[in-house]
Amino acid sequence: MSERVVAVPPPSALSRLMPGAVLLRLFALFAVLVILLGALLGGKLFNGAAVRSMAFQLPELGVLALAMMIPLLSGGLDLSIIATANLSALGAATIFTHFGVGAHGMAAIPWDVLAILVGFAIAGVIGTLNGVVIAYLGVSPILATLGSMTLVKGIAIGLTHGGIISGFPAFMVFIGNGSVFDVPVVLIVFVLIAIPVSILLTRTPFGTIVAMLGSNEKAVRYSGIDTRRVLIKVYILSALLSSVAGMLMMARFNSANASYGESYLLITILAAVLGGVDPAGGFGRVSGLVLALVILQLVSTAANLLNISQFLGLALWGVILLGVAGVSRVWETVSILLRSAPKDSS
């Protein structure tokens, strides 16, 4: 186990405005990457088309990473996000294709709304199930969500026999592939979700309690807060965000399937941790996560442009995470040495 000594400086007005150590480190990494890749690729990487393609790819993983981040903050984990995304997308897709496409004009709107509501309702049920099993039965989050992941994916495969559902109304295709003033709609959706989540996590009592849960659950319970209800909300929120990600995937591929995006599962944990979310819970900000996502996307787009396999990009993601952890370990050691040096000389 790691023993970390965290020195807490007194909060001042200035320090609240300054980016934290995690953000600074990520900014440095980002700058190094931009210079390095810029020298290597030049205009090929930093032109409108490449940046736009990055902007199209980032939001899916981004929303999923947000769905993973909230349980991580609370000291848990949600392995069922991908399965939830796919099942709720399949639920919405069924309504869309059976009723929504047949109706035209205004008559289609109720069906479209119903389809999206059904998707959210499915996610709500799965989130509640996760929350109840974790909060009331005391199952560790990894195991509870490992079980619900298998169950939910099993239901999706059982109902669809592994097939795809496709053919959606025009507005879904627009959400997935359209742009407004050259800005992809998916990116707008991501921003519209990331900002409220960020506010929820840092500026509301709920966010504070979630982070406190990750630091010391017992202390929160003894201070008179019903931690179990908070935990249920955490997993419902995670499932609802997964559902949004599922519908984004559905809109982008114009189809839904039981096993889309499975390789994202462990990557979301990687992205969150790289973004400064403490895997043991308690600490982490949406801004760090977004910066980490941009870095990961930059690496994989560059790998793509350099004609190297996307799998080398995957390997690089792992190396970056380990490298960042390594650098901060070295930094810690150096700063401890520096701090103790004057004492030795006196």
Added chain:
Amino acid sequence: MRNQARALLRTHEGKLLIVVLLLGAFLSVATGSFFTLQNLVDLLTSYSFSGMLAAGLLVVLISGGIDISFTATASIAQYVAMSVANAYSVGWITVIAICAAIGIVCGMLNAVLIGVLRLSSIIVTIATLNVFFGLLMFITHGNEIFSLPDWFGSGANWVVYTDSDQTPYAINLEMIGLVGAFLVTGLLLTRTNIGRQIYALGSNVDAAKRVGIKVFRLNLLVYGYLGFIAGMAALVQAQNAQSVSPNALVGRELDVLAAVVLGGASLTGGVGTVFGTILGVMLLAFLQNGLLLLGVPSYWSQCFTGAVILIAVSLLAVERQRHRAAARRVMA
């Protein structure tokens, strides 16, 4: 004797044993083909890979860690070993040595990173899973190896029994690997000083350090052991599949984890037995095989598996809560 039986019933393993026996008995009665030598041999053969890995992962879980990267380790080991076997005229010993060496190196790399970076083991091994798998796919371009050397493809078979239909039943490499992995793991955990240290480390790290256990060295051994088992399991799997594909194994790590946890191992460390792990693997194997034999469409198999995992981990957690409450009452 009766006391021993009653004590066994109170443990998780005892309850699981009853569930597995009941499931086996039900399937034997409900389907004619479950309790046949052929089916049981097939089960042993096809679950040898996950069974072996479960034995290795159990050791890591007991030590209080977790490893996600072992499927990538196994993929690298079998790819390298089979490439070498195809290119040069080498024999069993070389192939086994290559798999063992790659497995141990990858496993120990995890332990070194966990020790040096002081990150939690799940994060480090998710990262190394991506590194191992990404590099393997990059170097091999995802190409499969379809033709294995003849001596390897025909494998190790000792026909021990031939039934009236002239169907031979043989002891094969899969069975040897599976039995070997459980036997060695069992001996390591219960009959050696190192085994005691692993339980101690998983139960209470600080106490383990105070009594002089070298945590880093023990972690090297624990993760190296899982790597070694992954290498051996990779060999067995390659023989069973008669081909090597770099992306066939990655993605199965969570299934193995589920089997070990069903067997009663705890993610917080210090708890778990080989017997329980065997039962956990058996439960999932019986369930999946039984559903197929009962004529349930294979599409629904995963749904049932998920339901069983969810119910089992819930029961385990409730049971542990009750134990803890009882302990509190005794203390008071």
